[in-house]
Amino acid sequence: MDTTPFDRPAHVPADLVRDNYPFAMGRTTTDNPFTALLEELHNGPEIIYATNAYPIDIPAWVPRRLNDIQAIYLDTEHFSSESFSPFPTLVGESWRVIPVEIDPPQHFQYRALLNPLFTPKRLQQLEDQVRRTAREYIDQFKEAGQCEFMSQFAMRFPIAVFLDLMGMPRERMEQFLEWEGLLLHSMDLEGIIRGTQQVVAYLREIIEERRNHPGDDLVSYLVNAEMDGRKLTDDELVGCSFNLYIGGLDTVTTNIAWQIRHLAEHQEDQQALRENPSLIPVAVEALYRRYPAVTTFRTCVKQIDIAGVTIMPGDKVAMSTTLGNTDPAAWENPMAVAIDRQPPRSLTFGFGVHRCVGVTLARRESVIAIEELLSAIPQFRLQNDVPLVTELGPILQPKNIPLVW
Numbered sequence: 001m002d003t004t005p006f007d008r009p010a011h012v013p014a015d016l017v018r019d020n021y022p023f024a025m026g027r028t029t030t031d032n033p034f035t036a037l038l039e040e041l042h043n044g045p046e047i048i049y050a051t052n053a054y055p056i057d058i059p060a061w062v063p064r065r066l067n068d069i070q071a072i073y074l075d076t077e078h079f080s081s082e083s084f085s086p087f088p089t090l091v092g093e094s095w096r097v098i099p100v101e102i103d104p105p106q107h108f109q110y111r112a113l114l115n116p117l118f119t120p121k122r123l124q125q126l127e128d129q130v131r132r133t134a135r136e137y138i139d140q141f142k143e144a145g146q147c148e149f150m151s152q153f154a155m156r157f158p159i160a161v162f163l164d165l166m167g168m169p170r171e172r173m174e175q176f177l178e179w180e181g182l183l184l185h186s187m188d189l190e191g192i193i194r195g196t197q198q199v200v201a202y203l204r205e206i207i208e209e210r211r212n213h214p215g216d217d218l219v220s221y222l223v224n225a226e227m228d229g230r231k232l233t234d235d236e237l238v239g240c241s242f243n244l245y246i247g248g249l250d251t252v253t254t255n256i257a258w259q260i261r262h263l264a265e266h267q268e269d270q271q272a273l274r275e276n277p278s279l280i281p282v283a284v285e286a287l288y289r290r291y292p293a294v295t296t297f298r299t300c301v302k303q304i305d306i307a308g309v310t311i312m313p314g315d316k317v318a319m320s321t322t323l324g325n326t327d328p329a330a331w332e333n334p335m336a337v338a339i340d341r342q343p344p345r346s347l348t349f350g351f352g353v354h355r356c357v358g359v360t361l362a363r364r365e366s367v368i369a370i371e372e373l374l375s376a377i378p379q380f381r382l383q384n385d386v387p388l389v390t391e392l393g394p395i396l397q398p399k400n401i402p403l404v405w
């Protein structure tokens, strides 16, 4: 029940206000959010003003047409990504999440610094390690005839890859799982603050350690990198590492989860990939297009008209990749998945200057996870009679995927 009194701003038409936007934080569903809920949203107006779309229960515009979402992503003159995440403010610190919360032109400099870390060539060197990691987790359940895929694989595999990449010890796994729950999946403000403080303290500790003992990891690279003829400050190093942390774990977990759930629910697609594993990279692209789970945010900094409404400075805009990728006006048959056809580039990894820096790594993690799973266990399906729960909010994350084979 929404108990927050809401004063509709004068520029917001009353008929566009919704107080029940389904993809808001703090909600769960046992329906598949990529079917019924989504179709319902696409039946509505091109843009709505949802009183609960920005965390937690703060109003934001929600455009649902691919064209409008792309236009906003590209329009860095009217829309800023500064302070779209609450984390630095919540802990009373002035660092920023870099590069995602930095607008151009400064953004380009940071991005130039990070891009070399994620080139296909560099990731090729990680390939064997990522594959070994996937096998490690699959080995733990492959003889059991069943697994709870979220807790036994999807939550852990991206964290293990990230810990290796950052040169952090695997013993931190349980701690990272706890922090992820606090920061990204809790409605408890004190918990979010405590989690953020602990993550930042740990990142500062690692940065200091790498300064004294550099290794072959991402943090050492950042500590030694130069921008404009100078080294990064401690706050910049925290901001960059924090962005990799919030960008590269939960997102991968969620997407791999939807991809495996799809294969469990669509036996014919799973069978086709088993018969022809060379299709897996294309299938992964088709699944990324169909199950885009992330919403990020922009703040209007200059008045502009979009989709027939006026957006005013200070207004928040929820950039739902889920809505953009399934817009019936933009996509032919958007709810279908053709696992043997490369889809056009979608919004799953964002659009414009902030498009995901980790996209190549994310794709490889998905491909490797599916390849290894299909070769280690026979045809799997969802366990009957177990309700499938999804957490809604800025990321649409399955909470359980009970598989049997």
Ligand code: HEM
Binding pocket: 081, 098, 099, 100, 101, 111, 243, 244, 247, 248, 249, 251, 252, 255, 293, 294, 296, 297, 321, 347, 348, 349, 350, 351, 353, 354, 355, 356, 357, 358, 359, 361, 362
């Ligand atoms: C399936 C996995 C992933 C998805 C769906 C995803 C999605 C996104 C999206 C939508 C954005 C754009 C944000 C915006 O413009 O508001 C973004 C940016 C970003 N992502 Fe990812 N991401 C994934 C994996 C990763 C990985 C593995 C890393 C790194 C380890 C990463 C690091 C980043 C960073 C640093 C940015 C900010 C880029 C910039 O501002 O220039 N992401 N991601």
